[in-house]
Structures are given as structure tokens and as C-alpha cells.
Amino acid sequence: MSNSISLLSLFHYFHTFLVMRYPNLRHLEIFRTLTQTLSVTETARLLNITQPAVSKAIAQLQDSVGIQMFKRVRGRLQASEDTLRLLAETERLLNQVTLFSDEVTALHEARHGRLSVAAVPALAIGAIAGTVGSFMRSHPKVKVDLSAEMSSRIVTEVAQHRVELGFIHGDPQNLNIRAVPMGESEMVCQFRSDHRLAKKDLISPQDLAGEPLVLLSPASPPNHLIRESFAKVGVHPDVVAEVNASHLSGEITSHTGVAFVDPMSVAANRSRTTICRRFHPSVVLRVYAISSALRPMSRIATEFQSLAQASIHKAIAAAQRAVDRG
Incomplete structure (x- = not known):
């Protein structure tokens, strides 16, 4: 019995302390209106409540x-x-409460906030950079941080919640990562316009026998696929350089050799001295948008991802057309 009385007393104490000591916002709103009107009738009318409710509050x-x-x-x-x-x-x-409410609404409508984005260089300097510009125009109060990184680094950054949204090549195959396909392109061969292979429309591993080659780094998804295509026909690739971004190959191939590059990178870094040709068998380069699987994406990130997908599709189509034109 004494325990019941003690608990009841404790409940009344906290009710008095929390409810009576700290009035609720509705009471304050009624108080403000009544102080301005000095009329219970007018206050009730303005707030659409009864006069007894005003008096009680x-x-x-x-x-x-x-x-x-x-x-x-x-x-x-x-x-x-x-x-x-x-x-x-x-x-x-x-x-202050109104400002807080407005900020919550703005976040729901993706008007305010901050978004961290990382993309592989071929995307960062082209489609994703363009997406940032378009997104900033429609969301002027959202700050976007964009960095160019390698796919493996972006996966780590997203998994550790240092970056909210990443754009990479290849499926990350990580249980902590949510991966959404954005599109795909094919690796192409880049070389000087006066190269012996310039007259060919399609390049094969046999065509590249003994040719100095520039590949993406071993950590990149296409590297092993390219090597496999050579191994299947018994051709040993003469790899003289490996780079971690396709746009680095342009300067190398302007002097010598053949580079396997992402066509979007070539399109973003047009060269007057080099051309590109398709490679067979094709080496597919898939683009994924990645985010943490352990937390929901913000509305800002969701809208950015949707806009980025459209930009990536356009960039891939434009790059392939540029390759076909030579």
C-alpha cells in the first residue's frame, strides 16, 4: 500500500513539474493572442476555439x-x-518554433540541407558535376560537397557514413551498401589518329599483339576483364602503364600506345590528336549509385540520385555517339 502511495505521489510530482511548470505551446499561443486582443471572444474566434477553452487555458x-x-x-x-x-x-x-517547423518542412521538401557526393573521375568531371550545377539551380539553399575518388575509396567512405551518395564503376558487393544501377557503357581503345589501327572500326586482342598498352589500375573492375579477353585468344598484353583514371590516358596515348578508357572520360576531355574505337569482345562498364544500407537516404540525396541517373544516361549516349563518329 505504501509503495502505491509513493508511486502515486511521484507521478503527481512529475506531472506538476513537467506539465504545470512548463506550459505547452498551445497555451502560449492563446496567451499571445489574448494579450494582443484583450478579448476572450475575439481570441476564441481567431484561434477557432470556444471561449471556455480560452478561459481554461x-x-x-x-x-x-x-x-x-x-x-x-x-x-x-x-x-x-x-x-x-x-x-x-x-x-x-x-x-523559434515556427522557424523549426519551417526547417522541418524544408527538409521534407529537400529545399535546405547538405549533401556529400563522391564519384569516380570519369563521372565527377562530367555527368555528376553537371548534375550538381543543375541541382544547385533548383535547390539554392542546399550545399553539395563533391569529390572525385576511386571506386574502392568511395565504397569505404559511404560504408563509414562520411559520404552519403557515391557513383562508382562495378557492383560493390558489400552487405552494408545499397547499390542502384545507373547505366552502362563499354570500354574503348584510344590511340593517335595516325596510328596503324585508325582505319579499323573494331579492335580485337589480336590487333593489339605487341602493342604497348595502358590499362586502368588492377583494382578497377575492367582490368581483369580486359586481361581475360587477351588470355582467351592466347595473346599476351604488353602493359606499359596503369592509371587510376581514364582521363590520364589521353596525354600518354598522344605520344604512343593504346589505352583502354571509359568513353565518358574521353568525351569530357576531347583530344585533337587521339581517336577512339570500339573493342571486341566488349568490356561492359556498369555505373552504380551507392548509399549506406544501414540508414535511409535523405530526400535531398534521393532527388539528386534521380537527377544524376538522367545525366548519366545522356552522358553515356553522347560518349558512344562520339566514339562512333571517330
Whole structure:
């Protein structure tokens, strides 16, 4: 029995401390309106509540703060000096609540916020950079941080929640990563326009026997596929250089050799001295958008990803057309 009394007393204590000591926002809104109108009838009309509800709220608020806020003088309500001082604080508090509510709405509508994005260089300097520009135009109050990294590095950054949205080559095959296909292209061969292979429309491993080759780094998804295509026909690839980004190959092949490159990178870094040709068997380069599988994507990231997919599709199509034109 004594335990029940103690628990009941404790409940009343916390109810008094939390509810009566700290008035709710609705009471403050009623208080502000009544202080401005000095009319219970007008306050009830403006807030679309009953007059008894106004009177009850003010009575509860007066009890909670321990101050008589209003008195009647010749039948009219009059606010005390203390009430006018509290009105200023009430205005400040309710304005802050309005700002908070507006910010929540803005986040839901993806108007405010910050987004961290990382992409492999071929995408970062082309489709994704273009997406950032378009996104900033429609979301001027969103700050976007964009960095160019290798696929393996981006997977790590996203998994560790340092980057919210990444764009990479190849399926990350990581249980902590959500991967969404964005599109695919094919690796092409890049070489000087006066190269002996310039007259061919399609390049095979046999055509490249004894030719100095530039490949993407071993950590990149296409590297082993290219080597497999040579091994299947018994041709040993003469790899003289490996780079971690396709756009680095342009300067090398302007002097000598043949490079396997991402066509989007070539399109973003047009060269007057080199051309590109398709390779057979084709080496598919798949693009994925990745995010953490352990937390939901923000609305901002979701909208950016959708916009990026359209940009990537356009970039892939434009790059393939450029290769076909030579």
C-alpha cells in the first residue's frame, strides 16, 4: 500500500513539474493572442476555439507561472506589466518554433540541407558535376560537397557514413551498401589518329599483339576483364602503364600506345590528336549509385540520385555517339 502511495505521489510530482511548470505551446499561443486582443471572444474566434477553452487555458497558464496575467478594469481585460514582459518572450519562443517547423518542412521538401557526393573521375568531371550545377539551380539553399575518388575509396567512405551518395564503376558487393544501377557503357581503345589501327572500326586482342598498352589500375573492375579477353585468344598484353583514371590516358596515348578508357572520360576531355574505337569482345562498364544500407537516404540525396541517373544516361549516349563518329 505504501509503495502505491509513493508511486502515486511521484507521478503527481512529475506531472506538476513537467506539465504545470512548463506550459505547452498551445497555451502560449492563446496567451499571445489574448494579450494582443484583450478579448476572450475575439481570441476564441481567431484561434477557432470556444471561449471556455480560452478561459481554461489562461487559468492553467497563470497557475503554472504563478502570476496573475490579466485583471478586469471597468469590465475590460487589462494585461499587467509582467504579462507584457512575458509576451515578448512568448513571441520569441513561438517564432523559434515556427522557424523549426519551417526547417522541418524544408527538409521534407529537400529545399535546405547538405549533401556529400563522391564519384569516380570519369563521372565527377562530367555527368555528376553537371548534375550538381543543375541541382544547385533548383535547390539554392542546399550545399553539395563533391569529390572525385576511386571506386574502392568511395565504397569505404559511404560504408563509414562520411559520404552519403557515391557513383562508382562495378557492383560493390558489400552487405552494408545499397547499390542502384545507373547505366552502362563499354570500354574503348584510344590511340593517335595516325596510328596503324585508325582505319579499323573494331579492335580485337589480336590487333593489339605487341602493342604497348595502358590499362586502368588492377583494382578497377575492367582490368581483369580486359586481361581475360587477351588470355582467351592466347595473346599476351604488353602493359606499359596503369592509371587510376581514364582521363590520364589521353596525354600518354598522344605520344604512343593504346589505352583502354571509359568513353565518358574521353568525351569530357576531347583530344585533337587521339581517336577512339570500339573493342571486341566488349568490356561492359556498369555505373552504380551507392548509399549506406544501414540508414535511409535523405530526400535531398534521393532527388539528386534521380537527377544524376538522367545525366548519366545522356552522358553515356553522347560518349558512344562520339566514339562512333571517330
